[in-house]
Amino acid sequence: MGSKHKLRWAAEGYKPCQHLLAYRLKHGAESFRVLQKCLRAGGTPGRACIKREEKEVPRCASCGRAHGRLYACLLCATIGCWSPPEAPHARLHAQTAPGHDLAVDVDRAELFCCACSDQVYDPDFDRAVIGAQSAPLLGGTAKSYEKEHPINGKDAADCVKRRRGAEYKPWVPTPGEQLALRQGSTPLKEDESLPSGLRGLNNLGNTCFMNSVLQALLHTPPLRNYFLSDRHNRAICQRRAPHLCLGCDMDTIFSAAFSGERTPYSPAQFLYSWWRHAANLAGYEQQDAHEFFISTVDGIHANSGTTSPRARHSQGGRAGDVDCRCIVHRVFSGLLRSDVTCTVCGFTSTTYDPCVDISLDLEPDIGTEKLFVDPVLNGESGGRSSRAASSAFSASTLLGCLDRFTRPERLGANEKFFCQRCQTRQESIKQMSVRKLPLVLCFHIKRFEHSSTRNTSRKVDRYVQFPFFLDMLPYLSSSIVRSRHGNRLLSVDSEETGLPSMHSPFSSEFELFAVVTHSGKLDSGHYVCFLRLSGRWYKCDDAWVTRVSEDVVRASQGYMLYYVQKTLSYKASDLLPSSTPDILDKNGKHGGYSCVSGLPSMVNGV
Amino acid sequence: MMPLCRRASVNRPPTPDVSNDKESEPTLQEIINVKLIESGEKERLKELLRERLIECGWRDELKAQCRAFTRKKGRANITVDDLVRTITPKGRAMVPDNVKAELLQRIRSFLLSDALWP
Numbered sequence: 162m163g164s165k166h167k168l169r170w171a172a173e174g175y176k177p178c179q180h181l182l183a184y185r186l187k188h189g190a191e192s193f194r195v196l197q198k199c200l201r202a203g204g205t206p207g208r209a210c211i212k213r214e215e216k217e218v219p220r221c222a223s224c225g226r227a228h229g230r231l232y233a234c235l236l237c238a239t240i241g242c243w244s245p246p247e248a249p250h251a252r253l254h255a256q257t258a259p260g261h262d263l264a265v266d267v268d269r270a271e272l273f274c275c276a277c278s279d280q281v282y283d284p285d286f287d288r289a290v291i292g293a294q295s296a297p298l299l300g301g302t303a304k305s306y307e308k309e310h311p312i313n314g315k316d317a318a319d320c321v322k323r324r325r326g327a328e329y330k331p332w333v334p335t336p337g338e339q340l341a342l343r344q345g346s347t348p349l350k351e352d353e354s355l356p357s358g359l360r361g362l363n364n365l366g367n368t369c370f371m372n373s374v375l376q377a378l379l380h381t382p383p384l385r386n387y388f389l390s391d392r393h394n395r396a397i398c399q400r401r402a403p404h405l406c407l408g409c410d411m412d413t414i415f416s417a418a419f420s421g422e423r424t425p426y427s428p429a430q431f432l433y434s435w436w437r438h439a440a441n442l443a444g445y446e447q448q449d450a451h452e453f454f455i456s457t458v459d460g461i462h463a464n465s466g467t468t469s470p471r472a473r474h475s476q477g478g479r480a481g482d483v484d485c486r487c488i489v490h491r492v493f494s495g496l497l498r499s500d501v502t503c504t505v506c507g508f509t510s511t512t513y514d515p516c517v518d519i520s521l522d523l524e525p526d527i528g529t530e531k532l533f534v535d536p537v538l539n540g541e542s543g544g545r546s547s548r549a550a551s552s553a554f555s556a557s558t559l560l561g562c563l564d565r566f567t568r569p570e571r572l573g574a575n576e577k578f579f580c581q582r583c584q585t586r587q588e589s590i591k592q593m594s595v596r597k598l599p600l601v602l603c604f605h606i607k608r609f610e611h612s613s614t615r616n617t618s619r620k621v622d623r624y625v626q627f628p629f630f631l632d633m634l635p636y637l638s639s640s641i642v643r644s645r646h647g648n649r650l651l652s653v654d655s656e657e658t659g660l661p662s663m664h665s666p667f668s669s670e671f672e673l674f675a676v677v678t679h680s681g682k683l684d685s686g687h688y689v690c691f692l693r694l695s696g697r698w699y700k701c702d703d704a705w706v707t708r709v710s711e712d713v714v715r716a717s718q719g720y721m722l723y724y725v726q727k728t729l730s731y732k733a734s735d736l737l738p739s740s741t742p743d744i745l746d747k748n749g750k751h752g753g754y755s756c757v758s759g760l761p762s763m764v765n766g767v
Numbered sequence: 768m769m770p771l772c773r774r775a776s777v778n779r780p781p782t783p784d785v786s787n788d789k790e791s792e793p794t795l796q797e798i799i800n801v802k803l804i805e806s807g808e809k810e811r812l813k814e815l816l817r818e819r820l821i822e823c824g825w826r827d828e829l830k831a832q833c834r835a836f837t838r839k840k841g842r843a844n845i846t847v848d849d850l851v852r853t854i855t856p857k858g859r860a861m862v863p864d865n866v867k868a869e870l871l872q873r874i875r876s877f878l879l880s881d882a883l884w885p
Contacts, residue, residue, distance in 0.1 A: 216805045279846040
């Protein structure tokens with residue numbers, strides 16, 4: 162017995178102290194097993210501690226201290242506190258009672274040598290701890306023992322508890338598993354020249370709206386990682402036929418896109434499932450891409466979460482709930498804050514609303530097209546001051562739209578808000594801000610205006626300049642509220658005290674990875690998606706995918722913009738040169754493609 | 768199953784007589800600590816704290832600091848007390864404010880609950 166363990170210790174380069182060796186000699190390794198009954202698993206898995214009655218407070222036998230590190234002697238269960246340099250009562254006990262050097266940390270189940278003043282390690286001790294942790298799984302016979310032998314300094318049998326969770330063993334496939342792997346899979350075609358996952362999508366009849374959004378979703382980093390790591394497995398998903406599961410259909414599309422095949426793919430199954438989910442939008446008419454995005458997110462939320470028991474619980478939460486754990490909400494869901502302030506008494510009412518995207522208004526045309534700001538200069542700089550140079554609240558840039566979105570807005574006389582302090586309807590000021598940023602931010606530029614008076618819809622073609630890197634810090638609730646109060650800490654709102662430190666500087670920086678553009682008129686237009694992969698931009702026009710330069714993307718008419726948090730994008734994509742590519746798309750921003758004839762009317766997205 | 772050293776009971780130090788202690792009055796901190804443990808709230812708070820500190824990356828950073836310290840001192844020359852003494856102030860400083868605020872709020876509302884005080 163002794164030599165086997167000496168070997169084990171030596172293998173790990175560990176030399177047990179003389180006190181531990183002496184103890185083992187005297188009491189044997191089996192003594193540790195007895196102590197197993199005095200241990201129980203702690204709160205988190207992998208942790209163990211000494212058993213105690215529910216309300217029992219372990220205290221030092223000498224001074225009655227109950228906080229800090231407490232050690233229970235292995236032999237007589239006397240508890241001593243340990244707080245050098247003053248009064249380490251555990252060591253005193255070891256000195257007065259020879260042979261009682263070893264003790265166990267009461268809260269952590271760690272073996273400690275009081276004579277050496279340091280932690281020691283023993284494999285039999287560890288085994289007892291592991292045994293104690295798995296006891297509850299096997300029916301927990303140890304519980305009864307606890308009632309008979311509570312530890313409180315009296316004659317309790319000392320138990321050495323083994324801590325540590327299960328040993329880590331790396332997985333090595335058995336020959337049978339290797340055979341299954343070979344037979345059940347096909348190797349991906351390696352094509353180094355093109356980024357993986359880049360594949361055209363066939364237009365199935367005015368489905369360019371779907372293709373554009375699908376391309377963006379296919380390359381949304383957290384979503385792509387989720388599906389590619391098989392987190393939603395369509396083979397074991399319980400919602401399969403006859404029910405529809407948009408998650409499974411997404412999984413199919415991901416597998417097809419990343420398979421290495423470069424011929425265009427037809428997402429017919431997904432289209433059919435989506436028709437069944439959004440029956441009012443079914444048909445071969447051209448639909449609105451933003452509406453498609455919202456209904457797809459909703460569909461994946463509703464139909465997902467069946468492959469893991471925890472996710473099943475999330476279906477109770479309402480759609481868009483920030484706490485929902487389904488993948489689309491974890492990726493896209495953010496929280497908007499709306500403050501309505503009474504102009505008479507200053508009372509502010511705050512509400513929080515979850516959102517999966519931010520829809521931005523364009524200011525009515527006031528002849529701002531002339532102010533075509535230089536994209537290089539204005540693109541990368543944040544802050545409101547630089548944009549004040551251009552016309553106030555000019556909406557020809559994304560940052561201008563965001564300024565407009567978060568500016569204090571005076572509600573009209575016919576929109577009086579009921580003030581709780583005045584107890585009457587008063588004129589008020591409303592201000593929006595972003596309380597919690599999602600991992601992926603989707604901006605929707607409201608280009609489709611529907612006038613209810615004249616019952617017409619029209620499209621606003623105005624160019625909106627968007628930056629490739631975006632810092633949302635000025636639009637966060639913390640910044641907006643702070644600037645409203647002039648940097649004073651007047652507010653007694655308890656939520657606000659937590660705000661300033663909630664977002665570290667890094668988590669408010671975003672970078673653009675996908676742009677869905679619309680070209681043409683309201684009723685006969687075409688959607689195209691630009692994707693940034695490996696530092697290069699690609700134009701995905703249904704089945705035609707071409708590489709384009711950055712300038713083409715900048716000059717395009719953005720309709721939906723997808724930004725991902727900078728911390729989530731891999732460093733590799735920053736290192737690749739994004740300079741002039743080999744194949745330049747000289748066809749201009751609006752490619753010559755038009756929709757299949759039939760030209761039905763387009764539903765507006767407002 | 769071997770009952771261990773019964774003769775140890777002879778050498779065990781006598782149970783301290785609390786009323787003879789010079790400090791007979793427990794401090795407020797001790798009272799609160801005891802109340803937390805008795806009600807089981809301390810366990811829950813520990814779990815919450817553990818979760819928050821893992822989420823915000825505090826644990827990983829501290830682990831890295833411990834490793835660096837251990838490597839510097841040499842694996843054989845380090846004791847638990849050294850680590851605790853050196854790392855504790857760093858760890859305390861690195862806790863994010865919102866975590867502190869949340870925990871304090873929890874403790875405050877626990878102490879204000881009527882069921883606690885006789």
